[in-house]
Amino acid sequence: MPQDTAKNATLVLDASASDLTRAAQLLRQGKLVSFPTETVYGLGGDARRGDAVAAIYTAKGRPSFNPLIAHVSSVEAAKRYVIWNAWAETLAQAFWPGPLTLVLPLAPDHGISELVTAGLDTLALRVPAHPTAQKLLAELDVPVAAPSANSSGRISPTTADHVMAGLAGRIAAVVADGACSVGLESTIVGLAGDAPMLLRPGGLAAEQIEAVLGQPLASRDIHDPLTAPGQLLSHYAPQERVRLDATSPRAGECYLGFGPYSGARACDLSLSDTGDLAQAAANLFGHLHRLDAQGLPIAVAPIPETGLGIAINDRLRRAAAPRDTPAET
Structure with missing residues (x-):
């Protein structure tokens, strides 16, 4: 059951069906809800709503030139927002749900806030494997922008206590459901260029991705413009x-x-x-x-x-x- 001790307090929800329904209601209202994934706890907001995404940047103190990852419940949901290709199909079939983010060109009429993409013509997408995240995203059936639920630049959160220590009073709720099993942010692979490119190492080893693709991943030059989260020094x-x-x-x-x-x-x-x-x-x-x-x-x-x-x-x-x-x- 929700725990709330003050007017502006952050609700602490659990993984029960009733509390996940409450979390989904808050997200539909444009409010911010932290929830667990297998990588780290994310700070979620409706990726279609500019006000919700702006609130993420404000709560975290995150620079708005830095793009966010949109979380969806399935491959089918992902295809609504990006131009899919054969590389994406291969990697999604092998590793989704899981700790892999794919960056693909935005589809026409995608409906994603420009604040999520930081004005780029690509979108970073992931289907998380954590059962609580899966249930929440399936109930919402909308893309949820969700960077790590901590103040910008600080240590990423792998428990609800970590989230509360940094963001209590600044977000509507946190769904508490134990510690994250992977504990590192997702690996990000860019699929909008001439070859798959490793944009950020993470919770899925690059060697596993290369084995499935049957080719090495290209490397990003650190002096290249930002194209995904996790690239600032x-x-x-x-x-x-x-x-x-x-x-x-x-x-x-x-x-x-x-x-x-x-x-x-x-x-x-x-x-x-x-x-x-x-x-x-x-x-x-x-x-x-x-x-x-x-x-x-x-x-x-x-x-x-x-x-x-x-x-x-x-x-x-x-x-x-x-x-x-x-x-x-």
């Missing part, structure tokens, strides 16, 4: 500085390890004691939130640059980027 940032490739902590640092680590301090954590990259990905943002609460700089162990390690390192490099660079999330 400073992102996912704790309050204090982050030092990468650290074999041990310095005095006054917390330590985020990978693999067996003998540190016994309260602020020593391991992403995976066994060196499992999937477990490390699932733990990344949650562990960063825990260490961030200590108010100390964070030293991070080396992570293998392979498989999901590529996406983990991408997030860590952005978390460690100088704070005078543009931020996003």
